[in-house]
Amino acid sequence: MNQTTQISASASRALAGASWMVLAGIAFAVLNIVTQWLTMTLAFPSASVAFWQYAFALVFSLPFLWKTGLAAMRTQYPWRHVVRVVLAALGVQTWVAGLASVPIWQAIALVMTSPFFIILGARLFLGEQVGAARWGATAYGFAGAMIILQPWSDSFSWAALLPIASALLWGASSLITKSLTGIERPETITVWLLVLLTPVNGGLALAAGFAVPTGTVLVLLVAAGLLTVMAQYLLTLAYSAADAAYVQPFDDLKLPLNVLAGWLVFGYAPAGYLWLGACLILAASLFIMRHEMKRERGAA
Secondary structure, eight states: OOHHHHHHHHHHHHHHHHHHHHHHHHHHHHHHHHHHIIIIISOOOHHHHHHHHHHHHHHHTHHHHHHHOGGGGOOSOHHHHHHHHHHHHHHHHHHHHHHTTSOHHHHHHHHTTHHHHHHHHHHHHSOOOOHHHHHHHHHHHHHHHHHHHOTTSTTOOGGGGHHHHHHHHHHHHHHHHHHHHTTSOHHHHHHHHHHHHHHHHHHHHHHHOOOOOOHHHHHHHHHHHHHHHHHHHHHHHHHHHSOHHHHHHHHTTHHHHHHHHHHHHHOOOOOHHHHHHHHHHHHHHHHHHHHHHHHHHHHO
C-alpha cells in the first residue's frame, strides 16, 4: 500500500469516526427529549422511566447476548462488576431525575464534568499521578459548572445538582471499568452491564413506587430503549473507526445538539451564562485530551 492510499484510508476512517460520533450525539439528544417529555410533561415517575428504558434496551440487545453467551460472565471479580453496575444504575437514576427537574441545556452541560471526577478518582483510588496540568484543567471545569449552577443565586434549585451527581456516579463506574479492562475481556465487561443493569434499576424503581406504562408512555419508553441501543452502537462504531483522541471532540457537540433539541421541542432558551460555563468545561476537556496525547507520544 503506497503513502497516498494510506493517507486516503486514514482520512476515510477519520471521516467515518466523526460521522458515527455526530450521529450518536443526535441519538442521545433525541433520547433526552423523550426522557424529559416522559418525566416532566407526562409526569411518569423518573425511577420507572429508567427501569423501562433499560429493560427495553435489554430486549433489543438480546441478539448480542445470544451471540456472546452468558458464559462470558465467568470472572474472578464478580463484586467489582456488581459495584460498577450499581454505580452506573444510580447514575442513570439521578440523570433521569435531573431531566425531570431542570432544562436539557443545563443538565447536559453539567454532566460533562464527568471526566474531571474521573481524574480526581484516578488520583485518590488508582494512585495515578495527576500533575499541575490535570489539576488546572479540573479546576477550570468545575469553575464552569459553578457558573452554570449559580448556587449563590435566588433561582438556584437543589435539583440542579442531580446531573452533577450522575456525572460523579458515572465517573466512579468508569474508574472501575478502567481497572477491569486490564484483567477482563471486553465481552465480560459488556455482558455484566447488560444483564445486571435492568434488575438493579428494577429494585430502585420498586423502592420509589413502581409504575407500569400504557398508551403513549409505553410507546415512548420502547422508543427510548431503542434509542439507547442505537446510541451506544453508534458510539462503538465511532471508536472502532478512528482513534478516541480524534473522535472525542465530536462528542462535545452533544451540548449544542441538546440545546437545539430543547429549544425546538420545549422552547428552552439557554441563559447567557451557560455559554461561559460551557466554554470553560469544553476548553478544559479539550486541553486534557491534547495533554494526554502529548504524554502518550512522549512515552512512545
